[in-house]
Amino acid sequence: MTMTSPQVAARAGAAAPQARTSRRASRRSWAGWWFIGPFMAVFALVFLAPIAYSIYLSVFRNQLIGGTAFVGLDNYARALGDQQFWSALGRVSLFLAVQVPVMLTIALVVALALDSGRLYGKSFFRISIFLPYAVPAVVATLMWGFMYGTRFGLVGNINQAFGLNLPSPLSSELVLASIGNIVTWEFIGYNMLIFYSALTVIPKSLYEAAEIDGAGQLRVIAAIKLPAIRGAIVVATIFSVIGSFQLFNEPSILKSLSPNTISTYFTPNLYAFSLSFSGQQYNYSATVAIIMGLITMAIAYAVQVRGMRKER
Amino acid sequence: MIKTLTRRGLLQTSAVAAALALGLTACGGGGNAAPQQTVNSDAVEAALQKGGKLTVWAWDQSLKKVAEGFEAKYPNVDVNLVNAGTGNDQYTALQNAISAGSGVPDVAQIEYYALPQFALSKSLADLGQFGAADLDGTFTAGPWSSVQAQGGVYGLPMDSGPMALFYNKQLFDKHGIAVPTTWDEFLEAGRALKKADPKAYIANDTGDAGFTTSLIWQAGGKPYQVDGTNVGVNFSDEGSTKFAETWQKLIDEDLLAPISSWSDEWYKGLGNGTIATLSTGAWMPGNLVSGVADGAGKWRVAPLPQWEKGANSSAENGGSSLAIPAASSQAALAYGFLKYSNVDEEGVQARIDGGAFPATSKDLASEKFQNTEFKYFGGQKANQIFAESAKNVPAGWSYLPFQVYANSIFNDTAGQAYVSGAKLKDGLTAWQKASVKYGTEQGFTVKE
Numbered sequence: 094m095t096m097t098s099p100q101v102a103a104r105a106g107a108a109a110p111q112a113r114t115s116r117r118a119s120r121r122s123w124a125g126w127w128f129i130g131p132f133m134a135v136f137a138l139v140f141l142a143p144i145a146y147s148i149y150l151s152v153f154r155n156q157l158i159g160g161t162a163f164v165g166l167d168n169y170a171r172a173l174g175d176q177q178f179w180s181a182l183g184r185v186s187l188f189l190a191v192q193v194p195v196m197l198t199i200a201l202v203v204a205l206a207l208d209s210g211r212l213y214g215k216s217f218f219r220i221s222i223f224l225p226y227a228v229p230a231v232v233a234t235l236m237w238g239f240m241y242g243t244r245f246g247l248v249g250n251i252n253q254a255f256g257l258n259l260p261s262p263l264s265s266e267l268v269l270a271s272i273g274n275i276v277t278w279e280f281i282g283y284n285m286l287i288f289y290s291a292l293t294v295i296p297k298s299l300y301e302a303a304e305i306d307g308a309g310q311l312r313v314i315a316a317i318k319l320p321a322i323r324g325a326i327v328v329a330t331i332f333s334v335i336g337s338f339q340l341f342n343e344p345s346i347l348k349s350l351s352p353n354t355i356s357t358y359f360t361p362n363l364y365a366f367s368l369s370f371s372g373q374q375y376n377y378s379a380t381v382a383i384i385m386g387l388i389t390m391a392i393a394y395a396v397q398v399r400g401m402r403k404e405r
Numbered sequence: 406m407i408k409t410l411t412r413r414g415l416l417q418t419s420a421v422a423a424a425l426a427l428g429l430t431a432c433g434g435g436g437n438a439a440p441q442q443t444v445n446s447d448a449v450e451a452a453l454q455k456g457g458k459l460t461v462w463a464w465d466q467s468l469k470k471v472a473e474g475f476e477a478k479y480p481n482v483d484v485n486l487v488n489a490g491t492g493n494d495q496y497t498a499l500q501n502a503i504s505a506g507s508g509v510p511d512v513a514q515i516e517y518y519a520l521p522q523f524a525l526s527k528s529l530a531d532l533g534q535f536g537a538a539d540l541d542g543t544f545t546a547g548p549w550s551s552v553q554a555q556g557g558v559y560g561l562p563m564d565s566g567p568m569a570l571f572y573n574k575q576l577f578d579k580h581g582i583a584v585p586t587t588w589d590e591f592l593e594a595g596r597a598l599k600k601a602d603p604k605a606y607i608a609n610d611t612g613d614a615g616f617t618t619s620l621i622w623q624a625g626g627k628p629y630q631v632d633g634t635n636v637g638v639n640f641s642d643e644g645s646t647k648f649a650e651t652w653q654k655l656i657d658e659d660l661l662a663p664i665s666s667w668s669d670e671w672y673k674g675l676g677n678g679t680i681a682t683l684s685t686g687a688w689m690p691g692n693l694v695s696g697v698a699d700g701a702g703k704w705r706v707a708p709l710p711q712w713e714k715g716a717n718s719s720a721e722n723g724g725s726s727l728a729i730p731a732a733s734s735q736a737a738l739a740y741g742f743l744k745y746s747n748v749d750e751e752g753v754q755a756r757i758d759g760g761a762f763p764a765t766s767k768d769l770a771s772e773k774f775q776n777t778e779f780k781y782f783g784g785q786k787a788n789q790i791f792a793e794s795a796k797n798v799p800a801g802w803s804y805l806p807f808q809v810y811a812n813s814i815f816n817d818t819a820g821q822a823y824v825s826g827a828k829l830k831d832g833l834t835a836w837q838k839a840s841v842k843y844g845t846e847q848g849f850t851v852k853e
Contacts (some may be wrong), residue, residue: 155527157807159636244664245673260664265824350668351614353820357813370497371813372843388585 108116150379157373167379176357178381182388184269187362192273196330200281205314218290223282232280234346238263239274263351272343277395280336284329289367291325292318327400331393338389341366361385420849444705449744451567452737456481459735459742462499463514464491465563465725467562467759471746474755482738492516493809496523499730503528509732511739515560516725517551518615521631521806523728524554530729533742542750547721548764549771552728554806555633556802560726562764565758566686567794568619568709568722571693575703576605576678576707576846587845588651591710592684595660598681606662607655609671609680612810612820615722616684617833621645622650622802623720624712631803635850638805638840640833649830656823660778661824665720672696682710686722687762687791694781703782706787710796720802724764762791807847811840 127131154164190237203222206212225233240247241262248259262271295318303313319326341362346356348363357367361381369378448580459482461472472484487510489498496519496748502508515523523529537558541549548562572584572846577594580601585591597737609617621628627643638651655661662680664670669737674680675700709719726748746752753763757774769792770776776785805811818839819832837853844851 156846156848157522219808239669242670244662244679245670271851281787351611352665353824356817358817365811370493373500373812374846 101108103133105178121135130289141316143145147379147383151383153376155373163378168377169384171377172380173386177356178361178364178384181361181364182385185337185340188269188273188340188386189334192276193330193337193359194275195273196280197284197326197333200329201288201326203281203285204292205303207285207289208292208318209310217284222289224283226282227281229281230342231346234275234343237271237278238347265353266353268347268351268354272340273341276336276340280333286373287325287329288322291322295321305310323400327397330396330400334393334396335389338362338385338392407472419612432807433714434678449535449737449741451483452735453479453741455738456483457738458483458485459512459738460462460487460510461742462487462489462495462496462510463512463725463727464488465514465756466746467640467756467761468514468699468746469750470755470759474751475742475745478751479741482741484742486808496688496809500528503636503730506732509517509584509730509823510740511733511735512727512729513564514725514804515723515728516723517548517562518812519806520552520560520726520728521554521804522809524557524559525634525806528729528731529559529738530733531559532561532729534555537561537738537740540748544764545766545769545795545798546800546811547802548724548726550800550802551721551724551804552726554631558654560728561743563725564761564766565726565795566687566688566721566723566762567791568623568684568686568720568799569787569790569794570690570707570709571683571685572680572707573675573678573700573707575682578853585710585715586708588710588830592651592654592660594681595655596658599658599660602678605678606674607660607676607681608684609662609666611663611665611824612654612663612823613666613814614815614819617648617721617815617819618804620684620718621648622799623709623718624648625718625799627803629799629803629805632804634761634848635852636805636844637852638837638844640837644712645833647831649833653822656829661823663722672682676700686724687788688723688796690779690781690787691713704782705782705785706779706790708790717793717797720801764795771782803843805840807840809843810843811836812829814839814843 102321151167151168152163153161154167155161172258198390207219210220228236243249243252244259245257247263251257252259260267262268262274299317299321300313303317308316339362340360344355344359344363345366348359355363357371358364362385365378365385369375374376421714445610446618450461455765456479461468461484463486468486472486475482476482481685489495489510495514499510499513502510515529520529540561540839542556544689545550545565546566547567548565549670552558552560552562570584574584576598579586582594582597582601583590583593583598591607598605598607621640624644625640626642626646626648628638628642628645630639639645662674664674669673671680675683675693675697693704693772697704708717711718729736729743733739746756748765753765757768763769763774769788775789777788778785779787779844815836819829821835822829822832841851841853
């Protein structure tokens with residue numbers, strides 16, 4: 094500090110005229126802040142502060158006996174060796190690998206059907222596919238949970254009517270698939286809408302050119318429609334990746350119907366929730382949330398990079 | 406656009422963490438505690454006359470009438486009754502308020518199983534300073550022992566849940582099955598019922614921590630030993646073994662309906678003869694009346710089946726106390742409310758009239774209470790059975806100082822026996838291990 098100060102003083106003396114312009118420049122930059130200030134303040138408050146606070150929490154440990162202590166990265170080390178955390182992550186990864194392709198494929202087929210212009214009652218079809226998305230997830234899950242009942246629910250009725258013995262959709266083997274079914278039902282309409290709106294902006298002239306070249310419908314889909322909506326598919330996939338990793342509502346509500354097949358660490362979010370609200374392990378819970386955030390970000394980024402490379 | 410989306414992935418996840426962060430627990434505990442002063446009953450009386458504003462956090466509906474009566478009797482006191490959530494939700498809010506040091510209520514409803522957790526962290530005032538220890542004998546043994554912890558009294562019992570066997574008499578009569586008086590007979594009745602009607606089950610059970618610990622309690626088991634921060638967890642004692650063996654048979658022979666309590670299927674099953682019995686606390690009748698209208702007239706109450714023929718042991722299932730957070734600045738006034746609500750004739754009677762099952766020995770023994778006829782149970786004087794049950798709760802039971810968490814992981818461990826063919830005994834051992842692990846992490850000295 095003392096070594097540099099003569100230098101600074103010398104330069105300040107030499108560049109006196111410049112100081113005025115730089116002051117004006119700084120005034121200009123402050124004017125800019127007035128415009129983005131309100132946004133930045135809200136952004137800092139609701140986005141940056143929670144992240145900073147989570148990170149702050151994650152380096153402490155609070156015990157019922159012994160209070161709070163700084164533990165550095167202990168919580169992270171613990172999470173990396175935590176079987177329950179990994180089993181939760183494995184479960185949502187499996188869910189992601191199976192449910193997301195199924196859901197997006199169905200949504201894509203529906204969107205292409207709508208766009209084909211050959212569908213009778215198009216707007217009715219569109220609204221009825223989209224309707225499940227308008228049903229709150231909690232209500233949808235309660236409804237499906239009731240249908241899944243093997244005694245008085247729909248499954249029970251089917252068993253009774255046809256003399257079948259269908260296995261309970263909430264049994265250990267099927268519960269993840271049953272949740273996948275609910276999520277697929279909820280989000281097909283949403284993804285369909287993303288795809289459909291992307292399809293509607295494709296210039297009609299391309300179709301005319303294809304027709305002149307003698308291309309059939311399937312060829313049009315493969316050569317024009319799919320490449321044109323690749324961006325929308327990437328967006329929908331990223332949304333779905335995030336949604337899968339954050340799976341919470343459906344298992345959390347079904348847990349009351351089937352407490353033994355949905356554990357408190359069924360998904361990473363459910364695990365974080367149980368850790369903090371039943372176990373009061375807020376610090377470790379914050380750690381789990383941060384790690385999940387990083388993993389989600391990494392995978393979503395990978396999807397984006399892969400999607401963009403294809404586009405070139 | 407895509408970049409923002411990916412970022413949002415992190416942000417949303419972190420928002421969860423932030424939401425969790427809001428619930429940060431008390432750091433030091435005693436920092437905000439009001440100075441402890443020895444006050445006698447005169448001081449409580451003086452505080453009542455002087456008056457003030459009292460905030461009460463409770464979800465029990467019967468307290469509304471109590472608050473009205475209290476305000477009428479002590480016109481200078483203004484009671485603000487707040488429903489801050491039921492059970493765990495309220496505890497979370499209370500923990501938050503205590504750690505924040507502001508917004509702490511003067512009185513809080515706390516269930517017996519959760520009380521040790523608050524007492525241990527010095528979040529509650531020891532009511533011994535107001536002479537609460539002299540109330541020994543006022544309450545039945547189960548609830549009274551439940552409010553004692555760390556050598557002090559941390560709440561006054563508000564209601565209790567002495568267990569009884571609720572059964573669908575019509576169903577038993579139809580198939581000519583005798584109402585079981587022991588758990589062995591219960592097993593036999595379950596088999597007979599299944600034979601007579603393959604769709605009927607003797608009971609429903611998908612693994613319930615509160616129910617399991619209550620039946621172990623009844624069997625004389627003491628899986629939890631608590632002495633300050635020294636905690637013992639052991640599910641291999643005789644009582645626990647008795648429970649595990651009998652229940653294993655019920656599970657293996659598929660005699661328990663895999664229907665979770667409080668679900669739609671459960672309410673239906675109780676009404677239509679799918680579920681034949683319900684072993685639960687004396688607070689149940691109100692729920693049956695409102696939730697299972699079909700069952701009116703069909704159901705009756707009997708003493709809880711016994712582990713040994715001729716015995717008359719019982720257990721508590723559920724029930725709450727009223728406690729005073731240590732951070733309350735009006736502890737004397739708050740104690741006045743506790744006493745009015747849970748001990749004094751007027752308050753207790755107001756709650757009984759509101760459908761509560763009291764914890765006071767005197768009221769349980771009163772003729773009016775004992776002779777109340779329940780229309781739902783075909784005019785049966787069910788309170789006589791409940792009151793008898795309340796007397797026969799074995800002493801010396803304690804819950805863990807982290808029972809809230811332990812109960813939450815019951816289905817992860819012991820619950821597996823209900824679905825996967827694992828043994829219940831091993832499940833209880835797994836529950837024990839998980840509880841020990843948590844207790845150790847939380848700084849307790851835990852031994853198995």
